[in-house]
Amino acid sequence: EAGLPAGVLNVVNGDKEAVDTLLDDARVQAVSFVGSTPIAETIYQRASANGKRCQALGGAKNHAIVMPDADMDNVVDSLTGAAFGSSGERCMALSVAVAVGDEAADAMIDKMQGRMKTLKVGPFHDAENDFGPVITKAHQEKVCGYIDSAEQQGARVVVDGRGVQVPGHENGFYVGGTLIDRVTPDMTCYLEEIFGPVLLVVRANSMEEAMQLIDDHEYGNGTCIYTRDGEAARYFSDRIQVGMVGINVPLPVPVAYHSFGGWKRSLFGDLAAYGPDAVRFYTKRKTVTQRWPSAGVREGAQFSFPS
Template structure:
């Protein structure tokens, strides 16, 4: 089988070492092998990135931006190849993969504005003959550790902005679907990026630990499950690194009695089952206010689910594809079983999807009468499962949302502006939608949740991304007039 290696110093390389299989989730069969980097390979990559940093940091910011403009053009030119790679190793349907790529390209567009983003501030005559200014300087070698569910978009959240800010970058993508990152690296080289500025190493925990423990890497951006995110943040912070670690989610939608239920049901179906629910922004819980609303909504959801199609990524008529592994499929099925045993009602059971015997497929599942003490509610299922909870008021719904350990995303469906404003002002969640089920911020804002959905002070991409990948230096300068010398002063300057 083909071996997917690394991209280091402008070249693909496959040194001897441990390997593991890369599966096609739609067939359940291994189709490639991926090389797992050793600590020695990580060390060599860090040296490469260090050597490239001194020249890259001094490259004019306008030239860095032009490379990003070239990169954006190449991403658009090779979109179909990237979409095919996402489908082959993740199983994502082509139209969904195209949306993922487009949201990634938007972050490249934001990075193209580097001359404006990095120009700093200047004040003349802050004191007699004294000028002051601030500038944004790069950190050095920075790293990104990305998940399987967005093999193009999440890396594009990180490295374009980090690189255009003057850093060099080491990406460790998910070993489940490694090919997309290598393809992006080749496009960056074609765009004109100097060798060593962007490197990709594939690997597992050994590679991650080597990146985190090495004092030469100055920052790490991570996206994954909450237990791992917390561990990464603790490990990186203990070594003085900057860290933004995005963790898990349990995203709730509140459906008010005045909501347009037909529209809400349609929006919920897409938000819950798109990409097989393998999104950190997937809406996995509906809080229906009032039994009448719940009954009508469940009926509309059940009817809408009759037409949903799971299948292979190459058929755009399909709505969503398989889960990433057999182990994950079994885990999601286990949560469905636990909900039933805890007393919830399985309205639509997707555990045995018809005609999908091969691969890691799980059909869309709808569960009613879920309560907050159930394991299926408390966990991030990360699969095509939508749970319905019945509440008596908006206040009760908001209390349930606020009490959950995660605070990534949420939304409310309503026609009442007063209720929507109260909800957005008071809910303890980082990203909020008003009749918008997937409130993923655009590239010139920043992405991140609250509570145990984010570890670190700054959110991903956008303005927070610029702050994360740079450090401010402030210079105060005075040139005394000829022949004028100050005497000694022991007072604090003012």
């Protein structure tokens, strides 16, 4: 209906068998994928082994550093939308707030509790709601399992989204906005991508310690810093080992003419999605060198490297 010529866009519904066919068939020259890191890595390895170009975008654990000088009201508004929008089911969801200093952490948590009381959870088709259910019953149980594990491993559940009930939709796969404090880097909830409306708070003593936490994590998709200090922002953006960086921007999704993609185990392959990298990914470069000497003009053999 859009007018594309036949064969430009084809939709194949299937499971692993269909995917493996695409990865193995010689007619397929390039494979682009978005999903979890284990699957992304498997697809990248198999496609590459078959001589195909591959970009495979994997998981994320996006951190925000909250500096003591940050505008805390702006921080709370930003974090609320970035952590709970789309029920946290997006690769750019901001799922960890690293507060520098206990004073900043306490102020942020105090304001977050008040802000989260206004969150409206319910059917996605009602525009009055801030976010809807998670995708399946199994995923609802998985998200709640991460909250359980955080509690069991010593974190403090400040706002609990487990067991939320939506009138008229009692069997819906709902998880309310959840805020967990005193999270440490060895906890399961911190190490793995939750992919739900859960915001973790990690406390750090310095900006350098906060940055080291981010650099040490296996994922490097997106990150941001909240600060009024231009020097701190520049230091952070220059040195952090993450592919997409925001300065007082909670979801650092670049506009379409810049490339989208993380570092470390968030992206397998050398070329990111859209922007200039997308053009490079879907094209093959060819260099043509030409010379048209005048008739009858001879320069003789040249034994040096041509230039």
